[in-house]
Amino acid sequence: MTDLYSVSLKKAVHVFSAGHFITLTDDICEAVHGHNWTVSCLVSGVPNNHGMVIDFIFLRDTLTEIISKLDHCMLLPTKNPFLQVTMQTEKEQDEVLVKFGERRWVFPAAECRLLPLVNATAELLAEWIGNELIQALKRNNYPQTRSIRLEVDECFGQSAVWENNAPTK
Secondary structure, three states, X not given: OOOOEEEEEOOOOXXXXXXXXXXXXXXXXXXXXXXXXXXXXXXXXXXXXXXOOOOHHHHHHXXXXXXXXXXXXXXEXXXXXXXXXXXXXXXXXXXXXXXXXXXXXXXXXXXXXXXXXXXXXXXXXXXXXXXXXXXXXXXXXXXXXXEEEEEEEEEOOEEEEEEEEOOOO
């Protein structure tokens, strides 16, 4: 059996501010609101021949790059069966129109992040960030990585965790 090591990262820089709303039931949708989301991660694996599971600086910078895609945006799920999310051009400006039953919202497209999620929940944001991190690990040849644990905190003491084993195989 091989020993397993973990690298944990929770930095002040891994915070993003974003708006969202979620469908709570088939006929109830929250009001638009926002959070200062905090992201932390734990990467586990076998150290390479230099004694590292992953380079802290690579992990910090990669996570920062992923999170920056969400910062100061309206997070909109595109796979929610109760929401209609469409791009449109009005008066030469791209907009995103979102409908839920009789309710509708219009957002400037440049300020939206359309995500392939069922809902913009902390759980599914953790999964999306984690999968983006897995792809970055694969592109940068981190084959010794065995598992990733992502935690997204939407406010102090209220967080969701997503874990994936064997992400770079």
